[in-house]
């Protein structure tokens with residue numbers, strides 16, 4: 001009797017490569033072949049927004065220490081990820097931010113005093129402005145990702161040439177909302193950009209405990225679309241990757257996941273003390289990769305940065321933040337009774353009494 005052996009070797013039926021984009025190094029040298037097309041003047045303006053973001057961030061920390069605003073989530077170190085991506089978008093695109101996106105808000109022109117108003121505990125500060133397409137922050141991690149995907153679905157359905165952009169952190173990628181959102185976006189090839197600021201920490205949880213995957217970018221491939229990792233401290237890389245993703249989205253070529261590989265230089269929030277769970281050496285090593293410093297070095301090498309210019313930029317930023325602080329201080333706080341009338345259509349007798357007794 002003969003036995004016929006059928007050989008069915010395993011074969012590779014799918015494979016993917018994860019790209020990483022670096023353009024500007026720590027010493028301010030740029031790979032000219034990859035540079036996005038920007039004039040010196042445009043680069044200067046973008047640098048000024050990053051300086052403003054840092055100035056605002058420091059002031060917000062100071063105000064929190066003085067007890068004048070509530071818990072604050074600083075962005076120090078993430079300015080290129082936020083400003084570089086936000087400035088690549090168009091006014092008609094819809095942005096869905098997480099809680100650490102102060103740099104995105106100010107880059108798209110949300111009034112500074114209103115950002116302070118929000119962090120001072122007055123939610124009216126992040127009400128959607130008439131001419132700005134940016135949602136209020138989402139505190140529940142990643143819960144706004146499906147909202148962005150829904151907006152992208154609506155845009156596709158209506159034939160609007162806009163993209164929806166969701167910002168979230170490395171921690172957000174462990175949430176079900178992240179996976180549901182990416183899956184839906186992939187299936188329907190929606191015009192959406194997922195911008196993950198992988199700042200290496202989710203409060204005290206390090207990235208290697210967040211995921212066993214080597215990159216966050218590769219998670220996109222599981223859902224059938226492209227993910228890319230960029231140096232998140234490199235303004236040009238972030239800007240270029242966002243522009244490319246935007247073009248793709250508007251051409252009908254579907255979503256992109258951009259992993260901005262960056263670092264949270266400060267505490268998680270003012271309610272945290274990061275020195276309890278990470279080393280000084282780690283923080284110092286990332287300090288050398290500072291996103292603002294390297295753009296400054298680039299401009300200096302190109303001959304359009306001077307000490308005098310730096311002084312002017314800092315003075316202008318300080319004046320804008322001074323003004324915002326004054327304006328925020330002058331806003332009368334909301335009536336606490338609003339929390340009843342905003343929540344209930346009909347008030348019970350007990351609630352009516354509580355309101356009267358306020």
Ligand SMILES: Cc1ncc(C[n+]2csc(CCOP(=O)(O)OP(=O)(O)O)c2C)c(N)n1
Pocket residue numbers: 100139140141168169170171172173199201202203264268
């Ligand atoms: C659904 C949900 N779970 C837990 C929290 C508490 N929480 C607030 S921020 C945070 C970590 C977020 O880390 P990451 O997504 O990396 O963003 P980062 O703070 O680093 O910007 C957690 C767990 C929350 N806000 N929402």
Ligand SMILES: [Mg+2]
Pocket residue numbers: 169170171197198199200201202203
């Ligand atoms: Mg994080």
